[in-house]
């Protein structure tokens with residue numbers, strides 16, 4: 372490094388000197404007069420060429436991931452891992468599972484004396500935003516280890532050997548800075564199953580990763596943590612003992628965990644008395660830790676925007692709506708006719724959802740947000756892990772109720788049901804292909820088979836969708852007066868909350884589910 376700097380200095384000085392020589396022609400001095408101008412020009416060009424060549428040669432393409440190629444960035448990452456288990460809410464069983472690894476990093480001698488080998492690779496898998504990176508950082512924080520972050524996509528290169536070299540550099544660095552944690556996010560980018568058509572560069576990178584993981588000896592306190600959303604895609608060689616042999620599922624938080632996550636993310640925020648964190652946890656069913664963190668942050672921003680000293684429940688409700696339904700469109704230019712269609716569509720969802728008791732309707736709105744012109748906010752009363760076939764059918768009927776209401780009231784259908792159809796189709800596909808809930812019988816049908824004989828599956832799916840849709844039609848037909856009441860109130864007020872919806876239902880003697 373020092374040599375390079377001296378070389379650069381010499382080149383710059385010589386260029387400056389030759390430039391002075393040329394200028395001397397214009398402003399002559401007795402010392403330089405002996406050299407002729409041609410000679411001076413040649414020297415100037417040679418110096419300039421040397422300098423340009425030198426700079427070019429030293430500007431090699433980066434061969435290591437950004438995090439490794441710059442000490443400064445690496446240091447930043449290392450400091451940023453002062454996350455501890457206190458910052459990770461919920462996930463108690465995972466923290467317990469990781470205690471052993473932490474103990475090994477903190478006191479590896481104990482294990483070595485016993486001749487015990489601690490697992491070198493841990494794989495976190497699960498949906499995005501559930502805290503996988505956070506957990507890895509917390510392990511580094513708890514053990515005061517160097518945290519080296521790399522994303523799988525950083526190793527994906529066009530040129531054969533570059534990805535493999537990056538892997539080598541990463542592991543070399545980890546060994547040098549041990550105790551250390553290598554965290555490879557999106558490991559599926561390099562670790563997918565190899566097959567005949569897979570590409571050479573990716574295979575080399577994966578092979579290098581396997582070699583590096585085998586190459587650790589028991590003295591090295593380096594732990595490799597991988598994270599993926601798709602465990603099913605990973606190569607078996609990567610998952611076998613000695614490599615990523617501990618697989619830990621990090622899923623969406625349950626109600627208690629959501630409450631704890633919200634508490635962690637509101638710890639340093641001034642909340643007023645209207646806020647009941649457990650109530651907020653209840654109505655954020657299905658949301659990930661990242662989304663909950665986002666809601667807490669949005670609520671704080673909304674409070675600042677409203678010039679308040681404390682965050683109140685209205686700020687939280689607005690933040691939940693913002694995260695769940697998207698950004699509110701200011702001054703929307705929706706035609707009156709379209710507004711009426713949207714109000715009927717949303718009223719259809721709310722009506723069928725309430726009658727079939729699919730989730731609790733929290734709010735119905737026809738204020739456009741994100742890409743949707745209206746929405747129904749609803750959440751289940753409790754966390755559910757098993758759903759019956761009937762409950763799935765009810766869900767599908769609720770999803771198709773918007774389209775059913777449009778057809779019944781206007782005799783015409785619109786493009787507004789696009790998202791509903793895709794959600795309903797997804798559930799039905801799982802019923803047929805994964806849950807054995809169709810007349811195809813008790814079987815799981817994989818993607819490969821779906822491609823071979825889609826027609827049989829399509830017929831089954833269509834049967835289920837038609838049944839659910841017809842049910843929505845009959846429920847709405849029997850309760851048309853309630854549908855119109857909800858729709859008219861929506862046209863008047865643009866949004867209705869759960870109490871107002873209850874009031875409407877009380878006015879009508881008995882909402883009927885005519886299908887039961």
Ligand code: ATP
Pocket residue numbers: 458459460461462498499500501502503504505506556598599600632635659660661662664
């Ligand atoms: P991806 O698969 O997309 O990489 P991830 O599972 O690695 O996502 P993280 O990056 O760890 O998710 O989480 C994003 C953010 O969400 C965290 O920085 C944190 O603020 C918040 N978060 C997620 N889970 C938790 C949790 N259990 N406790 C506290 N905060 C959490």
